[in-house]
Amino acid sequence: MSAGASGTRQRALVSDELPREVGAGPARTPLAQLLHALNQPLTGLQCSLEVTLASPRTNDQYVKNLRDGLALTERMRTLVEAVREMVEIGETQIAAPGISDGKIAWGAELWGLLREVSEELKPVADAEQVNIEVNIPDTFPAALSAAEARRSNVAQGIFRLLESALALASRGTLLRIDALPAANDGGFCVQWETAGEETRSALSRPEIGLLMAQAQLERSGAAWERQTAGRGERVSVRLNK
Numbered sequence: 001m002s003a004g005a006s007g008t009r010q011r012a013l014v015s016d017e018l019p020r021e022v023g024a025g026p027a028r029t030p031l032a033q034l035l036h037a038l039n040q041p042l043t044g045l046q047c048s049l050e051v052t053l054a055s056p057r058t059n060d061q062y063v064k065n066l067r068d069g070l071a072l073t074e075r076m077r078t079l080v081e082a083v084r085e086m087v088e089i090g091e092t093q094i095a096a097p098g099i100s101d102g103k104i105a106w107g108a109e110l111w112g113l114l115r116e117v118s119e120e121l122k123p124v125a126d127a128e129q130v131n132i133e134v135n136i137p138d139t140f141p142a143a144l145s146a147a148e149a150r151r152s153n154v155a156q157g158i159f160r161l162l163e164s165a166l167a168l169a170s171r172g173t174l175l176r177i178d179a180l181p182a183a184n185d186g187g188f189c190v191q192w193e194t195a196g197e198e199t200r201s202a203l204s205r206p207e208i209g210l211l212m213a214q215a216q217l218e219r220s221g222a223a224w225e226r227q228t229a230g231r232g233e234r235v236s237v238r239l240n241k
Helices: 003-013 030-054 059-091 109-120 122-128 148-168 205-219
Strands: 131-135 174-179 187-193 223-229 232-238
Touching: 030 059, 030 205, 059 205, 109 122, 109 131, 109 148, 109 174, 122 131, 122 148, 148 174, 148 187, 148 205, 148 232, 205 223
Parallel strands: 131 174
Antiparallel strands: 174 187, 187 232, 223 232
């Protein structure tokens, strides 16, 4: 396949059309999603223990049940660690001089962060065989001031968003970063294609990473929206001015 044909195929994997929203009804907060996910392995562990004690088992059955219980316990530990980090994000003080109502205005620094993080993750993208395409302006289209006190949280949120998207993206596809129109508050969106729709069913580490990114960016005053269409994913991060 020629380089041009390959590029055309990769571009076709992520549509410019706005995908439909994930699920129906009110969106859960990142913390609520983690707590909901924690209930599944907890229930599974309880059922496993009840079955084990219900009647005598062979040694092999006891070993299997113990291994299953350890796997569920490890899953719960991962989720509990994520819940703890989520709570810490929520407790972060974000007040800064000149900033009110929990809102933030980002300047050209945002584009610099996106380019910087994209370059930092390029070796990861190469290893995953995912191409990164960055379509953002060299300068911010509006005269907005940067909130330096929140840069760290914003940078971490952007890093986790792109890192998680790369982990979820199917090999040989394109991860695209686009600027959003300033008329709609500005911001950016990240689009990619997953290996299959079933990969969204479990709250994997990359999915947890997306929840952390959402919490960090929302804590910094941004609006987060995640949408899906088939295997296509799109996360939009809009600025509050």
